[in-house]
Amino acid sequence: MNKVWFDHGNAEMTVQGGALWGNAYKPLINARLNGWAVNGGRCPTVGVSGFMLGGGVGPFSRSLGMGCDSLIEISIVTADGELVTVGENNAPDSREGMLFWALCGGGGGNFGVVVQMKMRVYSLVGEKGIVTAGRYTWLPDPKDNHRTLLSSMFRFYTMDWSDRMTIDSSWFSDTEVENGAIAVRFIVYYDGNERDFGREIRKAALDRELEKQLQRRVLPEKSSRFFHETLVAQWDEETVRAFPSNGTFRIFSSFCFGNDAGSFVAINGIVKEELEAFRRLFKGEKNCLCQASFIHSGGEASRRPRDATAFRWRDTVYHAYIMMQFRDKFLERDMRSFLGKFKDRLRPLSLTKQACFVAFPDASLGDDAYEKAYYGENRLKLQQVKRMYDRTNFWGWKQGIKVPPSGNRRRRREAEEAAGNYEEEFSSGESVAPEDLTDQVASERWEKSFEPAPCEWLATGGPEGGGAWLYGGPTGGGARLF
Ligand SMILES: Cc1cc2nc3c(=O)[nH]c(=O)nc-3n(C[C@H](O)[C@H](O)[C@H](O)COP(=O)(O)OP(=O)(O)OC[C@H]3O[C@@H](n4cnc5c(N)ncnc54)[C@H](O)[C@@H]3O)c2cc1C
Incomplete structure (x- = not known):
């Protein structure tokens, strides 16, 4: 189920439901089609189906839109065993049109098994198919109480980058690296040459050393080489961590941030303080990592309205996630309670004070919270589609879209919706208490493996x-x- 067909003439690719992005990049790489791109994932090991169902933010989404915006058609097998093909040509308010809308960002495990997708293939704008990409890890000097770190990161996040520029950044404290000192890793993808990239970086007026290293640690290269070699090199740690054979445990929470100055003064301050606290608390422990990653989005991905597809949080400029990683199962309670406090500080700064990216789900979001966090108001239409295609909740995912209530409960909800305050609810306090999830990841692994x-x-x-x-x-x- 991982075959891929590339229709060069129509600039379309058809991909089977079990394909990984590495399979989809292959025809472009093998034919050295420099300057051509599918709007796929950063890690070639990520599945095309799961990525698209989550909305999908790729390295060139700032100029190409969300991954799901490139879908032309998608085929699924529904809970009744029926093969259904839906696409952008279906009328939006038809049964099929609504299913297509729901599959573009409504999350995995909700409506059926994806067996095939047809998507657009794009031209990049860089001359001669050149992209400039690289990676740099900055260990800022803590002597000035991290004033340099905070001021540079403030300029970095609030900068109005062009759509050709995508830079992901991950702040981390790793007990195995420099005794847990704060570091920031930058991963660069620029649709264009090194000279134009350098010009944009210099405009940001970052710390001089950071500016210099960001320019030194990138390479201009043909896009086919970028898809074949560079994405793997840029994301090797994350890819290895995601292998089931990896012995560590990981817990997550995610957020959707804009890039306004007020928020980023607060966000940067919180991330710095929490990483310092992590370093103190887990000093001496082996293999403990706290990472706050900011996946750069915005640009073209933000230009469609929030209800254009099921993926709601289009106005996000940084999809952020906190990842706590540990090897010792006895640390789960402390890691969860640390993550709980960290995310409670960041959550009010997320869009609508609750937004969370379904592609980086948060297992601790309670029953009343997760639909609002992942889908905001789009959950109401998603529930309608759920009733059409999986009335009995056959797929039964723990954080799945709920089959909508009927009778009085439904009328009450419609009244709340009419009152217009639905999306502004703040979900704090609706999470599962960290203590209740102690020994969840290790025991789940035991049960499964x-x-x-x-x-x-x-x-x-x-x-x-x-x-x-x-x-x-x-x-x-x-x-x-x-
Ligand atoms: C290393 C790494 C890098 C990532 N980079 C990015 C990134 O750049 N951009 C981004 O947006 N996200 C990224 N993600 C998040 C990623 O999009 C989600 O984890 C996504 O759910 C992965 O899909 P999968 O098919 O690989 O995973 P799986 O765990 O197999 O599936 C995830 C969900 O999708 C469902 N699903 C999978 N296949 C099908 C199918 N054929 N039919 C129906 N449902 C299906 C599963 O039931 C499950 O609910 C990354 C994740 C990792 C681990």
């Missing part, structure tokens, strides 16, 4: 009666413990 030991092992101390097993016994690929 390990077959229970047969009873006779328990009685005899192992299959040959000679001891216990570490990591699941012979079928679980583990080793004998004693």
Whole structure:
């Protein structure tokens, strides 16, 4: 299910539902089609279906729009086992048109299994198919109490970058790197040559060393090489972390920020303080990481209205997420409670004080909170589509779109909606308490990955009666413990 067909003449690509972005980039790479792009994910290991269903923010979304804006047609198998193909040619208020709208950002696991997608292929604007891309990790000197860090990052986030410029930034404190000192990693994708990139960077008036290194650590290259080699190099840590075989645990929360000056004075201050607190709290622990990543969006992705597709938070300029990573399962309670406080400080600064990116879901959002956080007012139309295509909630995802209520409850909700205050509700306090999720990630992994030991092992101390097993016994690929 990962075949890809590229129709060069019509600039369209058809991709099967199991394809990864690496599969979709391949025809462009193999034919060295420099200057051509599909609006895909940063990591070639991300699935095309999951990405599109979440809306999708790609390295060139600032000039091409959201990933789902490039969809022409999508085929799914519904809960009834029916194969349905819907697309942009369906009338928007028809059953099919509404399903297409819902599949563009309504999240995974809601309406059916995607088996095929047809999407547009675009021309980049850089001359001769050149893009300029790179990566730089900045370790700012903490001596001035991080005044340089804060002032540079303030200018960086509030700068009115051109649509050709995309720079993701991740602040982090890693107990394995420089004793957890604050660092910021920048990942650059520029649709154009090095000279034009440098000109834009210099306009931002960042710290001199940062400005210099951002220009030194990029390379101009043909776009086919960028898709083949550079995306992998830029995102290698994140890709490896996402492998199921990775032994660490990770918990997330996400936010949708604009880029107004008032918010970014506060956001930068909070991120700095929390990373410093993380460093103090987890000092001496091994393999602990706290990362606040800002995925650069806006530009063309923001130019359509919030209800153009199910993906609601189009006016986001930075899709941000906090990731806490740890290896020791006994740290989950402390990590969760740290994340809980960190996100409570940032949440009021997110769009409508509640927005969260469904592609980076937050497992701690409670039953009353997650639909508002992921979809805002778009959830009402999503619920209608859910009733049309999955009335019994066959797919049953924990944070799935709810089948809408009927009778009095429905009338009450319609009255609330008419009162017009629906989207402004602040969801603080609707989250699940961190303590209630203690031992969630480790126990979920245990339930999913390990077959229970047969009873006779328990009685005899192992299959040959000679001891216990570490990591699941012979079928679980583990080793004998004693
Ligand atoms: C390393 C990494 C980098 C990322 N970079 C980006 C980025 O640049 N931009 C961005 O927007 N997001 C990014 N993401 C987030 C990513 O878009 C989401 O995690 C997305 O859900 C991944 O989809 P998947 O198919 O790979 O994952 P899965 O975990 O397999 O699926 C995610 C969801 O989609 C559903 N789903 C998957 N396939 C299908 C299908 N065929 N039919 C129906 N439902 C399906 C699943 O049921 C699940 O609910 C990144 C994630 C990672 C781990």
